[in-house]
Amino acid sequence: MHPNASRLKRTAVRLNAEEPLWLKAILIVSAVLITTWIIIVPVVYVFVQAMSEGWEALRANLLDDEDTLHAIWLTFTVAPIAVMVNTLCGIAAAWCLTKFQFPGRTLLITMLDLPFAVSPVVAGLCFVLIFGLQGYLGEFLRDHGMKIIFAWPGLVLATTFVTIPFVARELIPLMQALGSDEELAAVSLGASPWQMFWRVTLPNIKWALLFGMIQCNARAIGEFGAVYVVSGHIAGESDTMPLRVEKLYQEYNNPGAFAVAAVLTLIALATLVLKLILEYWSQRSVNAATTEGATP
Amino acid sequence: MSIRVENIIKRYGAFTALNDVSLTVPTGQLTALLGPSGSGKTTLLRIISGLDHADSGVILFQDEDVTRRAARERDIGFVFQHYALFRHMTVFENIAFGLRVRSTPKPEVRDRVSELLKLVRLEGLGGRYPSELSGGQRQRVALARALAVKPKLLLLDEPFGALDAKVRQELRTWLRKLHEEMHVTTLFVTHDQEEAFEVADQVVVMRQGNVEQIGSPQEVFDHPATPFVLDFLGNVNVFHGRVQSGRAEVGPFTMDIAAYAHADSRTATAYVRPHELEIDRVASPLSLPGRVVQVNPAGAVQKVRVTSDEFGIELSVDLMRDRAMVLALRVGDQVHVRPRTARVFTPDQDYVI
Numbered sequence: 001m002h003p004n005a006s007r008l009k010r011t012a013v014r015l016n017a018e019e020p021l022w023l024k025a026i027l028i029v030s031a032v033l034i035t036t037w038i039i040i041v042p043v044v045y046v047f048v049q050a051m052s053e054g055w056e057a058l059r060a061n062l063l064d065d066e067d068t069l070h071a072i073w074l075t076f077t078v079a080p081i082a083v084m085v086n087t088l089c090g091i092a093a094a095w096c097l098t099k100f101q102f103p104g105r106t107l108l109i110t111m112l113d114l115p116f117a118v119s120p121v122v123a124g125l126c127f128v129l130i131f132g133l134q135g136y137l138g139e140f141l142r143d144h145g146m147k148i149i150f151a152w153p154g155l156v157l158a159t160t161f162v163t164i165p166f167v168a169r170e171l172i173p174l175m176q177a178l179g180s181d182e183e184l185a186a187v188s189l190g191a192s193p194w195q196m197f198w199r200v201t202l203p204n205i206k207w208a209l210l211f212g213m214i215q216c217n218a219r220a221i222g223e224f225g226a227v228y229v230v231s232g233h234i235a236g237e238s239d240t241m242p243l244r245v246e247k248l249y250q251e252y253n254n255p256g257a258f259a260v261a262a263v264l265t266l267i268a269l270a271t272l273v274l275k276l277i278l279e280y281w282s283q284r285s286v287n288a289a290t291t292e293g294a295t296p
Numbered sequence: 297m298s299i300r301v302e303n304i305i306k307r308y309g310a311f312t313a314l315n316d317v318s319l320t321v322p323t324g325q326l327t328a329l330l331g332p333s334g335s336g337k338t339t340l341l342r343i344i345s346g347l348d349h350a351d352s353g354v355i356l357f358q359d360e361d362v363t364r365r366a367a368r369e370r371d372i373g374f375v376f377q378h379y380a381l382f383r384h385m386t387v388f389e390n391i392a393f394g395l396r397v398r399s400t401p402k403p404e405v406r407d408r409v410s411e412l413l414k415l416v417r418l419e420g421l422g423g424r425y426p427s428e429l430s431g432g433q434r435q436r437v438a439l440a441r442a443l444a445v446k447p448k449l450l451l452l453d454e455p456f457g458a459l460d461a462k463v464r465q466e467l468r469t470w471l472r473k474l475h476e477e478m479h480v481t482t483l484f485v486t487h488d489q490e491e492a493f494e495v496a497d498q499v500v501v502m503r504q505g506n507v508e509q510i511g512s513p514q515e516v517f518d519h520p521a522t523p524f525v526l527d528f529l530g531n532v533n534v535f536h537g538r539v540q541s542g543r544a545e546v547g548p549f550t551m552d553i554a555a556y557a558h559a560d561s562r563t564a565t566a567y568v569r570p571h572e573l574e575i576d577r578v579a580s581p582l583s584l585p586g587r588v589v590q591v592n593p594a595g596a597v598q599k600v601r602v603t604s605d606e607f608g609i610e611l612s613v614d615l616m617r618d619r620a621m622v623l624a625l626r627v628g629d630q631v632h633v634r635p636r637t638a639r640v641f642t643p644d645q646d647y648v649i
Binding site: 184187192195200285 | 367368372373382383384397445
């Protein structure tokens with residue numbers, strides 16, 4: 001994926017050089033304008049609004065509001081669980097989809113993309129239908145004292161569903177390209193399945209895996225639609241950060257809403273920086289790996 | 297450790313990769329599985345290694361049934377065609393892998409790896425990554441890695457297939473020498489008959505999931521069991537005809553064939569290797585007149601092509617250097633070709649004349 005990206009970049013540069021100057025100028029200016037208005041201005045505006053009443057107000061909006069604090073805490077609980085589940089499931093799915101051939105394999109790969117295609121609200125509704133009080137399992141769950149909908153397990157379920165594709169999609173093409181020769185070699189040398197995974201498979205996929213996890217995490221933290229349906233918006237109980245932003249905004253508490261929004265935006269920016277660093281590091285190791293085959 | 301393979305059958309859907317294969321690999325010998333692609337030789341090797349499993353049949357290592365045993369418990373070293381080196385590990389760590397997963401003490405690992413690096417003549421390259429090595433070097437690392445755990449059985453899948461001709465030749469000679477030093481029972485897969493004959497003590501010729509012939513290179517070359525073996529071992533002149541009452545009429549030649557005394561006529565095919573044909577300037581009782589169309593002085597033997605317009609066939613003849621000097625053939629020369637020996641196969645039996 002990364003060597004491809006750099007190849008694309010090279011092609012872009014070459015094509016660019018063939019265009020006339022005026023066209024280049026128009027393209028560059030419009031690109032700059034579009035990114036400024038669509039991306040940079042809103043992001044800056046979030047911080048400006050959050051800071052509009054000064055540092056002290058921002059601190060108070062975040063830390064003195066118990067419901068907001070709880071929302072932050074809930075998000076930082078739900079997202080890591082979703083990431084962990086999707087990491088394990090993603091590795092397992094990628095493994096069985098790339099190392100084995102079986103009927104229905106292509107269908108399963110397509111199904112993995114379903115959460116991207118379907119609206120998160122629909123996904124949330126499905127969970128309510130299954131686990132809600134009027135749902136198929138509702139009575140059973142109530143009788144056994146388990147609460148999924150309008151509680152954190154529901155949030156985890158909805159978030160996990162929406163972020164399923166990130167890890168698997170990152171791993172499948174890579175593992176397909178790697179093949180299973182190295183794993184077979186490890187087995188022939190006496191490695192147990194665990195040793196094979198930890199010593200051979202994992203080091204080969206670690207960058208792609210980290211990439212997938214970071215993207216999965218960013219999406220999990222920002223998830224709104226599916227979570228909106230299953231959470232029930234109980235302040236101080238089942239509100240996550242994005243839900244809290246919406247609620248504060250509806251209550252005309254703009255400084256409060258923008259304070260939480262600023263935290264979300266900061267997380268997003270941190271994710272970007274982390275991705276850049278990862279890209280730099282993985283590029284170095286990919287460079288080492290891709291010279292293989294170049295030398296006879 | 298000897299290997300016995302008994303009645304192995306392997307199918308992939310409707311395709312039969314191995315059709316009731318049985319063979320024995322004697323202890324300490326170097327055996328080649330030789331055959332064209334699709335003959336099932338690699339499948340057989342993987343089944344012996346435990347990386348693949350047969351539908352039925354038994355694998356015995358020294359009288360011990362290992363059919364159900366996992367690859368990692370079979371005490372084998374496997375060398376893959378495309379090396380399959382661990383790309384994120386140095387050469388040292390690659391070779392040490394088998395020892396590490398067995399929790400070998402560190403000093404012992406260090407000693408064994410440097411010993412092996414010396415054996416495969418890669419001293420000083422232990423810190424390199426596979427991507428920094430040439431193809432021949434990578435294959436030697438793969439071999440060292442397989443040998444590190446002192447396997448009782450070494451299996452090589454087209455070990456030199458991906459290398460260029462010169463490196464291939466070097467590694468072949470080196471593998472033979474290495475085998476003489478270590479005497480590990482070795483089985484290797486190849487589609488190159490020259491490679492098999494040069495390196496192996498025993499050759500197993502395979503075709504479409506069946507074993508066609510097993511024997512020493514000499515036996516297989518001198519007494520090919522089937523037309524396929526004969527054909528596969530190198531270019532050969534083929535004549536179609538019939539046998540009847542002790543006479544064979546194949547193509548332009550008529551030969552005595554005492555072993556076939558029946559009065560009824562049967563179809564027969566005669567095979568004559570290029571070096572079994574003789575060229576003369578004058579006619580003799582069995583000879584066939586023809587015209588030289590190509591003279592190719594390649595190395596120690598001169599390769600000549602002669603066409604017979606009368607029969608519409610073209611013959612390949614190999615002449616020894618001194619004979620070629622005497623004849624001094626040129627394109628267009630009228631000559632007479634005669635077989636010194638021939639192998640005649642009828643559908644159910646074969647005869648050597």
